[in-house]
Amino acid sequence: MHKELEHSFVELLEKHQNIIHKVCRLYTYDYDAHNDLFQEITIQLWKAYPKFRGDSKFSTWMYRVGLNTAITLYRKSKRRISTQDFNDVQFKISAEEYDDTEEQQLKLLYNAVKQLNDIEKALVFLYLEDKNYKEISETMGISEVNARVKMNRVKNKLRTILNP
Protein backbone atom coordinates (compact mmCIF):
# COMPACT_ATOMS: atom_id res chain seq x y z
CA MET A 1 0.00 0.00 0.00
CA HIS A 2 2.79 2.37 1.02
CA LYS A 3 4.75 1.53 -2.14
CA GLU A 4 1.68 2.19 -4.28
CA LEU A 5 1.19 5.55 -2.60
CA GLU A 6 4.85 6.43 -3.17
CA HIS A 7 4.62 5.41 -6.79
CA SER A 8 1.47 7.39 -7.55
CA PHE A 9 2.86 10.44 -5.75
CA VAL A 10 6.24 10.44 -7.49
CA GLU A 11 4.57 9.93 -10.85
CA LEU A 12 2.19 12.85 -10.30
CA LEU A 13 4.98 15.06 -9.06
CA GLU A 14 7.22 14.21 -11.97
CA LYS A 15 4.42 15.33 -14.28
CA HIS A 16 3.66 18.57 -12.41
CA GLN A 17 7.17 19.44 -11.20
CA ASN A 18 7.20 22.73 -13.08
CA ILE A 19 4.85 24.25 -10.50
CA ILE A 20 7.51 23.73 -7.82
CA HIS A 21 10.26 25.02 -10.10
CA LYS A 22 8.25 28.17 -10.68
CA VAL A 23 7.75 28.77 -6.95
CA CYS A 24 11.50 28.25 -6.44
CA ARG A 25 12.27 30.63 -9.27
CA LEU A 26 10.45 33.45 -7.46
CA TYR A 27 11.68 32.77 -3.95
CA THR A 28 15.31 31.80 -4.44
CA TYR A 29 18.34 33.45 -5.95
CA ASP A 30 20.73 30.68 -6.83
CA TYR A 31 20.88 27.10 -7.95
CA ASP A 32 21.56 25.62 -4.50
CA ALA A 33 18.74 27.53 -2.85
CA HIS A 34 16.43 26.54 -5.70
CA ASN A 35 17.21 22.86 -5.14
CA ASP A 36 16.89 23.21 -1.39
CA LEU A 37 13.44 24.78 -1.58
CA PHE A 38 12.40 22.26 -4.24
CA GLN A 39 13.39 19.48 -1.86
CA GLU A 40 11.45 20.96 1.07
CA ILE A 41 8.31 21.53 -1.00
CA THR A 42 8.53 17.93 -2.25
CA ILE A 43 8.80 16.63 1.32
CA GLN A 44 5.86 18.77 2.48
CA LEU A 45 3.77 17.57 -0.46
CA TRP A 46 4.65 13.98 0.30
CA LYS A 47 3.77 14.41 3.98
CA ALA A 48 0.40 15.89 3.04
CA TYR A 49 -0.29 13.43 0.21
CA PRO A 50 -2.09 10.74 2.28
CA LYS A 51 -4.71 13.39 3.06
CA PHE A 52 -5.04 14.39 -0.60
CA ARG A 53 -8.55 13.28 -1.49
CA GLY A 54 -8.48 14.04 -5.14
CA ASP A 55 -11.51 16.31 -4.76
CA SER A 56 -9.32 19.16 -5.92
CA LYS A 57 -6.90 18.97 -8.80
CA PHE A 58 -3.41 17.75 -7.87
CA SER A 59 -1.94 20.89 -9.41
CA THR A 60 -4.25 23.22 -7.40
CA TRP A 61 -3.29 21.36 -4.25
CA MET A 62 0.38 21.76 -5.20
CA TYR A 63 0.07 25.54 -5.51
CA ARG A 64 -1.18 25.74 -1.96
CA VAL A 65 1.43 23.50 -0.34
CA GLY A 66 4.21 24.96 -2.51
CA LEU A 67 3.42 28.55 -1.58
CA ASN A 68 2.83 27.68 2.08
CA THR A 69 6.25 26.07 2.20
CA ALA A 70 7.93 29.01 0.48
CA ILE A 71 6.36 31.76 2.61
CA THR A 72 5.81 30.01 5.95
CA LEU A 73 7.59 26.74 6.50
CA TYR A 74 10.90 27.10 4.71
CA ARG A 75 13.66 27.72 7.20
CA LYS A 76 16.89 28.34 5.32
CA SER A 77 17.72 31.99 5.13
CA LYS A 78 17.52 33.19 1.63
CA ARG A 79 20.01 35.48 0.02
CA ARG A 80 18.33 38.64 -1.00
CA ILE A 81 19.47 40.76 -3.89
CA SER A 82 20.92 43.75 -2.14
CA THR A 83 19.99 47.24 -3.23
CA GLN A 84 23.57 47.62 -4.36
CA ASP A 85 23.30 44.68 -6.74
CA PHE A 86 20.04 45.97 -8.06
CA ASN A 87 21.48 49.42 -8.69
CA ASP A 88 24.37 47.85 -10.54
CA VAL A 89 21.97 46.09 -12.86
CA GLN A 90 20.14 49.31 -13.56
CA PHE A 91 23.36 51.21 -13.97
CA LYS A 92 24.81 48.75 -16.46
CA ILE A 93 21.70 48.87 -18.56
CA SER A 94 21.41 52.63 -18.61
CA ALA A 95 25.12 52.96 -19.35
CA GLU A 96 24.80 50.83 -22.42
CA GLU A 97 23.47 52.35 -25.56
CA TYR A 98 19.80 52.62 -24.68
CA ASP A 99 17.84 49.90 -26.35
CA ASP A 100 14.28 49.44 -25.27
CA THR A 101 13.98 45.84 -26.25
CA GLU A 102 11.40 43.63 -24.62
CA GLU A 103 14.17 41.43 -23.31
CA GLN A 104 15.75 44.22 -21.30
CA GLN A 105 12.41 45.30 -19.99
CA LEU A 106 11.76 41.73 -18.86
CA LYS A 107 15.11 41.54 -17.14
CA LEU A 108 14.24 44.63 -15.17
CA LEU A 109 10.78 43.28 -14.46
CA TYR A 110 12.12 40.01 -13.03
CA ASN A 111 14.54 41.97 -10.88
CA ALA A 112 11.69 44.17 -9.69
CA VAL A 113 9.55 41.15 -8.80
CA LYS A 114 12.43 39.73 -6.75
CA GLN A 115 12.36 42.93 -4.68
CA LEU A 116 8.74 42.35 -3.61
CA ASN A 117 7.99 40.85 -0.22
CA ASP A 118 6.96 37.19 0.21
CA ILE A 119 3.22 37.84 0.12
CA GLU A 120 3.42 40.14 -2.88
CA LYS A 121 5.46 37.51 -4.72
CA ALA A 122 2.79 34.91 -3.92
CA LEU A 123 0.12 37.18 -5.43
CA VAL A 124 2.23 37.78 -8.53
CA PHE A 125 2.88 34.06 -8.84
CA LEU A 126 -0.81 33.16 -8.71
CA TYR A 127 -1.60 35.96 -11.15
CA LEU A 128 1.06 34.72 -13.58
CA GLU A 129 -0.43 31.25 -13.25
CA ASP A 130 -3.77 32.62 -14.48
CA LYS A 131 -5.55 32.18 -11.17
CA ASN A 132 -8.62 34.37 -10.70
CA TYR A 133 -9.17 36.54 -7.63
CA LYS A 134 -11.44 33.94 -6.05
CA GLU A 135 -8.69 31.31 -6.24
CA ILE A 136 -6.07 33.81 -5.07
CA SER A 137 -8.20 34.76 -2.08
CA GLU A 138 -8.81 31.10 -1.21
CA THR A 139 -5.14 30.16 -1.44
CA MET A 140 -3.97 33.10 0.62
CA GLY A 141 -6.88 33.13 3.09
CA ILE A 142 -7.79 36.75 2.47
CA SER A 143 -10.96 38.34 1.12
CA GLU A 144 -11.40 38.76 -2.61
CA VAL A 145 -11.58 42.54 -2.19
CA ASN A 146 -8.33 42.51 -0.28
CA ALA A 147 -6.70 40.35 -2.94
CA ARG A 148 -7.65 42.92 -5.60
CA VAL A 149 -6.46 45.86 -3.51
CA LYS A 150 -3.18 44.11 -2.77
CA MET A 151 -2.67 43.21 -6.42
CA ASN A 152 -3.19 46.83 -7.46
CA ARG A 153 -0.62 47.87 -4.88
CA VAL A 154 1.80 45.30 -6.23
CA LYS A 155 1.37 46.70 -9.74
CA ASN A 156 1.99 50.23 -8.46
CA LYS A 157 5.00 49.06 -6.48
CA LEU A 158 6.46 47.38 -9.56
CA ARG A 159 5.93 50.58 -11.53
CA THR A 160 7.72 52.57 -8.83
CA ILE A 161 10.65 50.16 -8.78
CA LEU A 162 10.89 50.27 -12.56
CA ASN A 163 10.55 54.05 -12.82
CA PRO A 164 12.06 55.46 -9.66
Added chain:
Amino acid sequence: MDELELLKKDWKKGENNFPKLSYNQIYKMILKKSSSIVKWIFIISILEFVFWVAISFLLKYTGFADDIGDIESNTAFILMSVISYIILAYFFYRFYMNYRTINTTDNATTLMENILKTRRTVKQYVGFNLIAMVVSVGVLLPYFMEQDPETQTIIEQATANGELLKFYAGIIIVTLLMLAVAIGLILLFYYLIYGILLKRLNKNYRELKKLEV
Protein backbone atom coordinates in the same frame (compact mmCIF):
# COMPACT_ATOMS: atom_id res chain seq x y z
CA MET B 1 1.11 47.17 -21.90
CA ASP B 2 0.60 46.28 -18.24
CA GLU B 3 3.92 45.17 -16.70
CA LEU B 4 2.45 41.98 -15.32
CA GLU B 5 0.91 41.06 -18.66
CA LEU B 6 4.31 41.33 -20.30
CA LEU B 7 5.75 39.19 -17.54
CA LYS B 8 2.97 36.64 -17.90
CA LYS B 9 3.73 36.21 -21.58
CA ASP B 10 7.36 35.45 -20.81
CA TRP B 11 6.54 33.36 -17.73
CA LYS B 12 4.71 30.82 -19.87
CA LYS B 13 7.58 30.64 -22.34
CA GLY B 14 10.03 29.90 -19.52
CA GLU B 15 8.31 26.64 -18.60
CA ASN B 16 10.58 24.60 -20.84
CA ASN B 17 13.77 25.98 -19.36
CA PHE B 18 13.47 24.27 -16.00
CA PRO B 19 15.56 21.19 -15.25
CA LYS B 20 13.52 18.01 -15.59
CA LEU B 21 13.91 15.85 -12.52
CA SER B 22 13.60 12.13 -13.08
CA TYR B 23 11.34 9.71 -11.21
CA ASN B 24 14.33 8.44 -9.22
CA GLN B 25 15.55 11.91 -8.27
CA ILE B 26 12.10 12.80 -6.92
CA TYR B 27 11.83 9.44 -5.16
CA LYS B 28 15.13 10.09 -3.36
CA MET B 29 13.80 13.46 -2.21
CA ILE B 30 10.77 12.04 -0.44
CA LEU B 31 13.04 9.85 1.66
CA LYS B 32 14.85 12.87 3.07
CA LYS B 33 13.96 14.67 6.28
CA SER B 34 12.18 17.99 6.39
CA SER B 35 13.80 21.02 7.99
CA SER B 36 10.66 23.11 8.17
CA ILE B 37 10.02 25.59 10.97
CA VAL B 38 7.09 23.48 12.18
CA LYS B 39 9.50 20.68 13.03
CA TRP B 40 11.76 23.11 14.89
CA ILE B 41 8.84 24.68 16.72
CA PHE B 42 7.79 21.22 17.88
CA ILE B 43 11.31 20.36 19.11
CA ILE B 44 11.82 23.69 20.87
CA SER B 45 8.38 23.57 22.49
CA ILE B 46 8.98 20.08 23.84
CA LEU B 47 12.35 21.23 25.18
CA GLU B 48 10.64 24.11 26.94
CA PHE B 49 8.19 21.77 28.66
CA VAL B 50 11.06 19.46 29.61
CA PHE B 51 13.09 22.43 30.90
CA TRP B 52 10.39 23.55 33.35
CA VAL B 53 9.62 20.03 34.55
CA ALA B 54 13.37 19.45 35.05
CA ILE B 55 13.68 22.69 37.03
CA SER B 56 10.86 21.68 39.37
CA PHE B 57 12.41 18.21 39.85
CA LEU B 58 15.83 19.69 40.50
CA LEU B 59 14.43 22.00 43.15
CA LYS B 60 12.52 19.17 44.77
CA TYR B 61 15.16 16.46 44.82
CA THR B 62 18.41 18.28 45.37
CA GLY B 63 19.96 20.09 48.30
CA PHE B 64 17.34 22.82 48.22
CA ALA B 65 14.66 20.36 49.34
CA ASP B 66 16.78 19.28 52.31
CA ASP B 67 17.13 22.88 53.35
CA ILE B 68 13.45 23.45 53.46
CA GLY B 69 13.11 20.17 55.35
CA ASP B 70 9.59 19.33 56.33
CA ILE B 71 8.10 21.58 53.70
CA GLU B 72 7.42 18.45 51.58
CA SER B 73 4.86 17.31 54.09
CA ASN B 74 3.19 20.68 54.12
CA THR B 75 -0.33 20.32 52.72
CA ALA B 76 -0.10 23.63 50.90
CA PHE B 77 3.10 22.50 49.21
CA ILE B 78 1.61 19.19 48.07
CA LEU B 79 -1.45 21.03 46.80
CA MET B 80 0.76 23.42 44.86
CA SER B 81 2.64 20.50 43.25
CA VAL B 82 -0.60 18.84 42.22
CA ILE B 83 -1.90 22.10 40.76
CA SER B 84 1.34 22.65 38.85
CA TYR B 85 1.08 19.16 37.28
CA ILE B 86 -2.56 19.75 36.35
CA ILE B 87 -1.54 23.04 34.73
CA LEU B 88 1.33 21.33 32.91
CA ALA B 89 -1.05 18.64 31.61
CA TYR B 90 -3.54 21.29 30.52
CA PHE B 91 -0.94 23.35 28.61
CA PHE B 92 0.63 20.28 27.07
CA TYR B 93 -2.76 19.02 25.90
CA ARG B 94 -3.57 22.42 24.36
CA PHE B 95 -0.14 22.59 22.74
CA TYR B 96 -0.54 19.12 21.25
CA MET B 97 -4.06 19.79 19.95
CA ASN B 98 -2.93 23.08 18.40
CA TYR B 99 0.09 21.40 16.88
CA ARG B 100 -2.13 18.78 15.29
CA THR B 101 -4.22 21.42 13.56
CA ILE B 102 -1.17 22.67 11.63
CA ASN B 103 -1.90 21.58 8.10
CA THR B 104 0.12 22.60 5.06
CA THR B 105 -2.92 22.27 2.84
CA ASP B 106 -4.78 25.05 4.68
CA ASN B 107 -4.77 28.51 3.18
CA ALA B 108 -1.71 30.64 4.01
CA THR B 109 -3.42 32.76 6.68
CA THR B 110 -4.94 29.80 8.54
CA LEU B 111 -1.65 27.92 8.46
CA MET B 112 0.20 30.90 9.94
CA GLU B 113 -2.52 31.41 12.58
CA ASN B 114 -2.32 27.78 13.66
CA ILE B 115 1.46 27.93 13.96
CA LEU B 116 1.27 31.14 15.99
CA LYS B 117 -1.48 29.66 18.18
CA THR B 118 0.72 26.63 18.94
CA ARG B 119 3.60 28.89 19.94
CA ARG B 120 1.28 31.08 22.01
CA THR B 121 0.30 28.08 24.18
CA VAL B 122 3.94 27.36 25.00
CA LYS B 123 4.55 31.05 25.62
CA GLN B 124 1.65 31.14 28.07
CA TYR B 125 3.07 28.11 29.87
CA VAL B 126 6.45 29.81 30.17
CA GLY B 127 4.71 32.99 31.38
CA PHE B 128 2.84 30.97 33.97
CA ASN B 129 6.12 29.43 35.16
CA LEU B 130 7.82 32.79 35.42
CA ILE B 131 4.97 34.13 37.55
CA ALA B 132 4.99 30.93 39.62
CA MET B 133 8.76 31.32 40.06
CA VAL B 134 8.43 34.88 41.36
CA VAL B 135 5.53 33.95 43.66
CA SER B 136 7.31 30.85 45.03
CA VAL B 137 10.43 32.84 45.79
CA GLY B 138 8.26 35.42 47.54
CA VAL B 139 6.52 32.74 49.61
CA LEU B 140 9.38 30.29 50.19
CA LEU B 141 12.15 32.73 51.03
CA PRO B 142 10.56 34.08 54.26
CA TYR B 143 9.52 30.50 55.16
CA PHE B 144 13.08 29.26 54.58
CA MET B 145 14.56 32.10 56.62
CA GLU B 146 12.21 31.38 59.50
CA GLN B 147 13.03 27.64 59.50
CA ASP B 148 16.79 27.78 58.96
CA PRO B 149 18.71 27.97 62.30
CA GLU B 150 21.81 29.53 60.66
CA THR B 151 19.74 32.31 59.15
CA GLN B 152 18.03 32.86 62.46
CA THR B 153 21.45 33.30 64.15
CA ILE B 154 22.48 35.82 61.48
CA ILE B 155 19.21 37.70 61.99
CA GLU B 156 19.76 37.78 65.74
CA GLN B 157 23.30 39.10 65.28
CA ALA B 158 22.09 41.70 62.82
CA THR B 159 19.38 42.80 65.28
CA ALA B 160 21.99 43.11 68.04
CA ASN B 161 24.21 45.24 65.78
CA GLY B 162 21.26 47.33 64.64
CA GLU B 163 21.77 46.18 61.03
CA LEU B 164 18.52 44.31 60.54
CA LEU B 165 17.29 46.73 57.89
CA LYS B 166 20.58 46.43 56.00
CA PHE B 167 20.35 42.63 56.17
CA TYR B 168 16.82 42.52 54.76
CA ALA B 169 17.67 45.09 52.09
CA GLY B 170 20.64 42.90 51.03
CA ILE B 171 18.49 39.78 50.84
CA ILE B 172 15.83 41.54 48.77
CA ILE B 173 18.37 43.08 46.38
CA VAL B 174 20.20 39.76 45.83
CA THR B 175 16.89 37.91 45.27
CA LEU B 176 15.65 40.52 42.82
CA LEU B 177 18.97 40.44 40.96
CA MET B 178 18.87 36.66 40.68
CA LEU B 179 15.28 36.74 39.45
CA ALA B 180 16.19 39.45 36.94
CA VAL B 181 19.09 37.38 35.60
CA ALA B 182 16.90 34.26 35.30
CA ILE B 183 14.08 36.16 33.57
CA GLY B 184 16.63 37.98 31.40
CA LEU B 185 18.11 34.69 30.21
CA ILE B 186 14.68 33.32 29.39
CA LEU B 187 13.76 36.49 27.50
CA LEU B 188 17.04 36.31 25.58
CA PHE B 189 16.22 32.72 24.63
CA TYR B 190 12.82 33.92 23.41
CA TYR B 191 14.32 36.77 21.47
CA LEU B 192 16.56 34.27 19.71
CA ILE B 193 13.73 31.85 18.93
CA TYR B 194 11.60 34.61 17.53
CA GLY B 195 14.50 36.21 15.78
CA ILE B 196 15.49 33.04 14.01
CA LEU B 197 12.29 31.12 13.54
CA LEU B 198 9.28 33.33 13.58
CA LYS B 199 10.41 36.72 12.37
CA ARG B 200 9.58 35.99 8.76
CA LEU B 201 6.32 34.26 9.64
CA ASN B 202 5.19 37.18 11.80
CA LYS B 203 6.11 39.64 9.08
CA ASN B 204 4.20 37.70 6.43
CA TYR B 205 1.24 37.25 8.74
CA ARG B 206 1.06 41.00 9.40
CA GLU B 207 1.30 41.62 5.66
CA LEU B 208 -1.62 39.26 5.01
CA LYS B 209 -3.75 40.74 7.77
CA LYS B 210 -3.12 44.28 6.56
CA LEU B 211 -6.37 45.70 5.14
CA GLU B 212 -8.40 42.72 6.40
CA VAL B 213 -11.42 43.86 8.39
